[in-house]
Amino acid sequence: xxxxxxxxxxxxxxxxxxxxxxxxxxxxxxxxxxxxxxxxxxxxxxxxxxxxxxxxxxxxxxxxxxxxxxxxxxxxxxxxxxxxxxxxxxxxxxxxxxxxxxxxxxxxxxxxxxxxxxxxxxxxxxxxxxxxxxxxxxxxxxxxxxxxxxxxxxxxxxxxxxxxxxxxxxxxxxxxxxxxxxxxxxxxxxxxxxxxxxxxxxxxxxxxxxxxxxxxxxxxxxxxxxxxxxxxxxxxxxxxxxxxxxxxxxxxxxxxxxxxxxxxxxxxxxxxxxxxxxxxxxxxxxxxxxxxxxxxxxxxxxxxxxxxxxxxxxxxxxxxxxxxxxxxxxxxxxxxxxxxxxxxxxxxxxxxxxxxxxxxxxxxxxxxxxxxxxxxxxxxxxxxxxxxxxxxxxxxxxxxxxxxxxxxxxxxxxxxxxxxxxxxxxxxxxxxxxxxxxxxxxxxxxxxxxxxxxxxxxxxxxxxxxxxxxxxxxxxxxxxxxxxxxxxxxxxxxxxxxxxxxxxxxxxxxxxxxxxxxxxxxxxxxxxxxxxxxxxxxxxxxxxxxxxxxxxxxxxxxxxxxxxxxxxxxxxxxxxxxxxxxx
Ligand SMILES: NC(=O)C1=CN([C@@H]2O[C@H](COP(=O)(O)OP(=O)(O)OC[C@H]3O[C@@H](n4cnc5c(N)ncnc54)[C@H](O)[C@@H]3O)[C@@H](O)[C@H]2O)C=CC1
Ligand SMILES: O=C(O)CCC(=O)C(=O)O
Numbered sequence: 001x002x003x004x005x006x007x008x009x010x011x012x013x014x015x016x017x018x019x020x021x022x023x024x025x026x027x028x029x030x031x032x033x034x035x036x037x038x039x040x041x042x043x044x045x046x047x048x049x050x051x052x053x054x055x056x057x058x059x060x061x062x063x064x065x066x067x068x069x070x071x072x073x074x075x076x077x078x079x080x081x082x083x084x085x086x087x088x089x090x091x092x093x094x095x096x097x098x099x100x101x102x103x104x105x106x107x108x109x110x111x112x113x114x115x116x117x118x119x120x121x122x123x124x125x126x127x128x129x130x131x132x133x134x135x136x137x138x139x140x141x142x143x144x145x146x147x148x149x150x151x152x153x154x155x156x157x158x159x160x161x162x163x164x165x166x167x168x169x170x171x172x173x174x175x176x177x178x179x180x181x182x183x184x185x186x187x188x189x190x191x192x193x194x195x196x197x198x199x200x201x202x203x204x205x206x207x208x209x210x211x212x213x214x215x216x217x218x219x220x221x222x223x224x225x226x227x228x229x230x231x232x233x234x235x236x237x238x239x240x241x242x243x244x245x246x247x248x249x250x251x252x253x254x255x256x257x258x259x260x261x262x263x264x265x266x267x268x269x270x271x272x273x274x275x276x277x278x279x280x281x282x283x284x285x286x287x288x289x290x291x292x293x294x295x296x297x298x299x300x301x302x303x304x305x306x307x308x309x310x311x312x313x314x315x316x317x318x319x320x321x322x323x324x325x326x327x328x329x330x331x332x333x334x335x336x337x338x339x340x341x342x343x344x345x346x347x348x349x350x351x352x353x354x355x356x357x358x359x360x361x362x363x364x365x366x367x368x369x370x371x372x373x374x375x376x377x378x379x380x381x382x383x384x385x386x387x388x389x390x391x392x393x394x395x396x397x398x399x400x401x402x403x404x405x406x407x408x409x410x411x412x413x414x415x416x417x418x419x420x421x422x423x424x425x426x427x428x429x430x431x432x433x434x435x436x437x438x439x440x441x442x443x444x445x446x447x448x449x450x451x452x453x454x455x456x457x458x459x460x461x462x463x464x465x466x467x468x469x470x471x472x473x474x475x476x477x478x479x480x481x482x483x484x485x486x487x488x489x490x491x492x493x494x495x496x497x498x499x500x501x502x503x504x505x506x507x508x509x510x511x512x513x514x515x516x517x518x519x520x521x522x523x524x525x526x527x528x529x530x531x532x533x534x535x536x537x538x539x540x541x542x543x544x545x546x547x548x549x550x551x552x553x554x555x556x557x558x559x560x561x562x563x564x565x566x567x568x569x570x571x572x573x574x575x576x577x578x579x580x581x582x583x
Contacts, residue, residue, distance in 0.1 A: 044360040048074035053359050054094055054116075058083060059101035061123045065348025069099075072356045089113050097355045099123060100130070102335070108134035119358050121351040124149055124338055125205075126286060127368055128259045136369045139441040143354050143366045147204065148346030149338035154208030156337040157254055157284035160308035163331040164280050165190045165252075170328060187328065190251075190278065190305065193217045198250035198275075200243055200266065201257035201285065202227045202235065209254055210237055221246045224257075247274040252282065259286035269294040278305045280329060284337045287312035296322045305329045310337050370443055371420040381422060384414065384471060387486045387493035388422045390507035390583045391473045392429030397581045398498065398513065399430075399475030399482040405455040406430060407474040414469035415460035423458050426473050467496070501543035501552040507583050509538060510557045514569060515577040518544045518551035525572045526553065533565045550576075 051074040057066060060081050070077045080091070085105070092098070092114045099121045100106060106120055111134045120130055122144040135142045163169060167187035174183025197213050199206045202224040210220045220237040223246035232239035240246035243266065247253060253275065257263050267281065267290045281304060283290055292313050298304040306329020312321070315335060323330070338347065357363045357375075364373045373381070388408075395406075408423040421442070428445035431452075440448050449456055467487040474483035485497035486507070495505040498513070505511065512530075516522045523542065530537060539556035561569075561580045569578040 044357075045073060048072050048356075048360045050074065051359070052076065053096040054078065055097045055099060055355060055359075056080065056092065056095040057099040058088060058104040059099075059123070061099060061101065061351065062345045062348030064345055065099075065123065065350075065352040068349055068352040069356055072360070075356065075359065092117070097121065097359060099351055099355060102126060102129050104129065106130040106135070111135055111138045111140060114138070114140070119143060119355055121145075121355045123344075123347040123351040125153075126258060128286060128288075132369055133447075135443075136447050137444055139444040141358065141364065141370055141443055142368050143351070143358070143364070144368060145347040145350040145354070146366055148350050149340075149343035150204040150208060152340040152343035153284055153337035154205045154212065155340075156310060156333070157205065157209055157256070157282055158212045160284060160310060160331050160333065161192070161252060161254065161280070161282045164282065164306055164308035164329050165192055167328060169331040190280070190329070192252070194219070195251035196221060196249060196276070198223070198240070198246040198253040199237070200224075200246060200253065200255050202232075202237070203256060205284075206254070206256035207235055209256065210235060218252070221250065243271060244274055247271050250275050251279050253279070254282040255285045255289050257285060257289065259288045264288050265291040265294075267291065267295070269297070272298040272304055275304065277303055279303075280305050281307040282309075283307070284310040287315065287317075292321075292323060296326075299323075299326055308332075311335055371418070371424070373421055377418065381417065381419075383488045383491050383493050384417075384419070384422045385425050387471055387488065387507060388426040388473070389429045390493065390495065391471065391484050391486050392426035393433055393583055394484055394495070394498075394511075394513075394581055395426075395473050395475050395482065396430045396433035397579050398484070398577075400477040400480050403454060403475040403477045405457055405476045406449070407457045407459065407472075407476060409459040409461050409472045409474075410469070411461045411463065411465050411472065412467060412469035414471060415462065419458070422471070423456060427456050430473075430475075470496075472497075495554070498543070498552055498554070501545060501550065503541040503543045503552060503554050505541050505554045505556070506539065510560045510580065510582045512553075512555040512557055512561050512569075512578070512580050514553045514555070514575060516551050516553075516572075517574040517576070518547060518549050519574055522551070522572060522574050523553055526555070526569055526575075529565060529568050529572075530555070530557070530561075533562070533568075535559065535561065535565065 053075050055069055055075055055077045057077060057079045058081060066077055066079055069075055089110060092110055096116050097119045098117060101123050106129060108131045111131060117140050119141040120135060125144055125146055127142060127144055130142055132142060166189035171183050171187040193216065195218050197218045197220050199210050199220060199222045202222040210222065213220050214236060221240050222232065222237045223240040223243050227239055229239060272294060281295060295307060299306060306326065308331040310333045354365050363375050363378055364370055366372065406427055408426050410419055424442055424445055427449055428440060428442050431440045431445055431448055446456060470485055470487050472483055472485040474481055482499055484495060486493055486495045493507045495503060495507060514526055536558040537555055538558055541554045544551040560582050566578055566580060569575060
């Protein structure tokens with residue numbers, strides 16, 4: 001569970017800060033790819049050139065999209081469309097990224113077989129062909145291209161409505177069949193002028209549809225749980241408080257919502273009955289939104305005049321689909337909403353660039369299972385992501401085992417920033433320390449934590465600290481608490497507090513952390529042992545609560561301390577904890 005609270009009982013950190021060292025920042029999202037520091041410090045194109053990423057395009061996308069991917073150094077693109085599922089399963093394990101439209105089904109089975117996969121890019125909007133939960137559990141980012149096909153789909157849905165109202169499809173077929181006179185007699189239409197239109201889902205496509213309907217002098221009523229009164233006024237539509245209220249007395253309904261568990265069969269028998277006699281139904285979103293059997297029954301009864309569908313519950317629909325036998329006010333197209341030159345070029349290029357940039361820089365755009373992070377935010381937050389990664393790793397070593405919550409709090413300037421990914425980074429590095437390589441990453445960390453019963457609690461604290469901003473991570477197990485804090489000096493992340501003892505430590509290198517009773521001779525004894533084991537001290541920071549109380553040394557070594565050395569340090573009288581961590 002991830003929760004937000006405002007304020008909290010944490011006190012700001014305190015303590016000396018010196019020895020500023022400028023470090024490059026490394027995009028934390030890059031961790032997903034398991035890159036080395038040198039790799040991620042390289043220029044994006046240099047980085048791609050060093051890599052060898054394989055991208056599979058498994059549904060047809062525009063040539064320009066494929067070219068944009070193939071032109072990036074270090075990316076090899078294979079286009080294999082229309083593969084039978086068993087063939088697809090055999091090869092998916094070789095790829096780092098996958099680009100799909102709606103035909104490829106990215107199931108839990110596919111994701112389990114896709115052991116190298118880091119991202120799935122959807123050239124389009126709907127992601128119902130991708131098992132989002134399984135992708136998240138496997139640590140795979142799912143991105144879509146939400147805007148590139150909006151206009152084409154709205155135009156198509158509008159065309160469907162006109163075509164259905166005026167019987168264009170059946171009339172056209174009649175003319176071609178030589179039945180000109182019979183068709184002329186049979187196909188009397190319905191005028192749209194002044195009719196009441198219910199738009200279910202006033203997102204991008206629904207809003208564009210509504211604008212076009214207003215030009216046809218239709219009265220537009222919209223239902224969308226996320227539509228505000230002010231936006232409804234701006235769009236000049238009446239806001240309905242429920243789908244039923246929107247449908248009550250409607251002459252036309254058009255659906256523009258995603259297919260989810262809660263929208264399945266959104267248009268059912270009861271709701272169809274609320275519409276005016278002679279109404280028509282338009283669906284250019286997803287087939288599963290309509291109970292097709294109920295629709296057929298409503299048309300057969302004469303209550304609904306007809307329907308215009310681009311999408312079906314099962315695609316492709318069977319040739320003997322019950323709705324195909326209707327004679328009037330019907331128009332069917334084979335999921336063509338986004339099939340225009342313009343839309344396909346837009347989404348093909350957008351998805352290619354999103355995947356390329358993600359592989360090159362860790363930049364995340366239009367992800368549906370992760371906070372997005374564009375290049376500017378990535379630059380700004382980079383040092384905090386590094387800091388959070390270090391604090392999370394350190395907390396795993398020093399904090400209580402089997403903790404029940406990780407609290408991440410933001411003080412000062414940082415409190416005003418979009419820090420979702422910073423918290424997630426701390427969580428990921430905390431969990432990573434106790435798991436095999438690759439089992440947990442930025443995408444699946446919240447799901448892994450939830451499964452373990454570890455809550456992630458984020459808070460912003462308004463209290464002033466002596467730092468411009470302070471990031472505090474704390475592990476709690478019942479009443480037991482252990483916290484570590486850090487800040488950024490210049491662009492250099494520093495650890496400034498460990499369990500309320502003030503230190504000043506950079507976040508890289510091999511750290512030896514020693515906690516002891518504050519009495520003379522202990523630091524000297526540790527130093528002597530380090531010398532005897534050939535260990536050079538690169539940096540040393542000492543902190544204590546009071547003279548004769550608890551003391552803490554954080555010693556940066558040139559190499560990790562081995563087991564013998566650690567045992568010897570732990571055996572020094574007065575040492576209460578000694579642990580090593582490589583950041
Ligand atoms: N036929 C085709 O080729 C295409 C179909 N689509 C479908 O159209 C859908 C809509 O696309 P966009 O407008 O771009 O998405 P969008 O995300 O901009 O809009 C969806 C809207 O539905 C609303 N919504 C969610 N649950 C709802 C509910 N239970 N009742 C009413 N409203 C609800 C959301 O608040 C949102 O405003 C996509 O999910 C996709 O399935 C999209 C493009 C092409
Ligand atoms: O043509 C396609 O890829 C389908 C488009 C679509 O349904 C979507 O973007 O949701």
